Amino acid sequence: MGATLRDVTDELGLRERKKQRTRAAISAAAIGLFLERGFDAVGVAEVARVADVSKRTLFAYFPTKEDLVLHRFADHETDAADVVRGRAPRQGALGALREAFLRGLDRREPVTGLCDEPAVLAVFRLVTGTPALAARLAEFSGAGEAALAAALAEAGVPPLDAGLAAAQIAAVRRTLATANMDAVVAGVPAARRHPEAVAAAERAFHLLASGVGFP
Known part of the structure; x- marks a missing residue:
């Protein structure tokens, strides 16, 4: 048979x-x-x-x-774009991205920087202390930004606006993750850092939604 x-x-x-x-x-x-x-x-x-x-x-x-170390980051390259494409009906893209980032903090996902597992911390230190790895990581970040811009354009955002918005969102996510990573590498337990990480994320996404508003 x-x-x-x-x-x-x-x-x-x-x-x-x-x-x-x-x-x-x-x-x-x-x-x-x-x-x-x-x-x-x-x-x-x-x-x-x-x-x-x-x-x-x-x-x-x-x-x-470099990919031997950074494939974990590469596996999350299109996360933001996937969130935008998979958001609930009538839910805004920025709101969906905010919720996804906050969930990541709650789950201590390494891509949020808020993970103090010894193995993850060791890789964080390796990446930040190795120029070749840091440069390769920047390439993944750029590809993720481009994917997010494409997803926003698919949602009806004009191409230029989509690119500008993706750049801002990617920068915010990266800045938040770096701050969390720096804290846990310095010895702050993830559980203790969590409230501050949530507050920072809420503030950051509020600024994205309303505009920085500097005088």
Whole structure:
């Protein structure tokens, strides 16, 4: 008998899970080496050897050395755009983005900067202390901003306005996350930082909605 649709689906699911495990194993090996000896002191060939894969396989999962660390950020690249596209009927885009950011704070999502898990803190320190990683992270931020501008344009915002709004929203999210990250890296527990992080987010989105209003 031929393979059933369920058999095919199960096989595809198995392959995808295997890919995810391989990807996670390569990244874990890389981050372990980078944290131990520094990003610049470890070559891709050594990462491949420790992860027990070929360099070709490594680059199939991670196009650049920096991506071995930053893929977690890349996985969230279109989050803001996805929020805009998936918002409730008649809900404003900015309101949806505000709610999503506040939920992220409540859940201690690393992309909000408000996460004090030791492994996350170690990666924060690695990224902020490595120019190549900081530069690559900026590329992801730029791509996320472009995706958000496209989503706003799809919602009927004129292209120029969409680009300007996306730039402001991306800057606010980045500034909030950086402030939270700086606090937890300095030793402030996420639970203690949370009320201040929420207040800062509320203030920031209020300014976005009403305009800065400087004299």
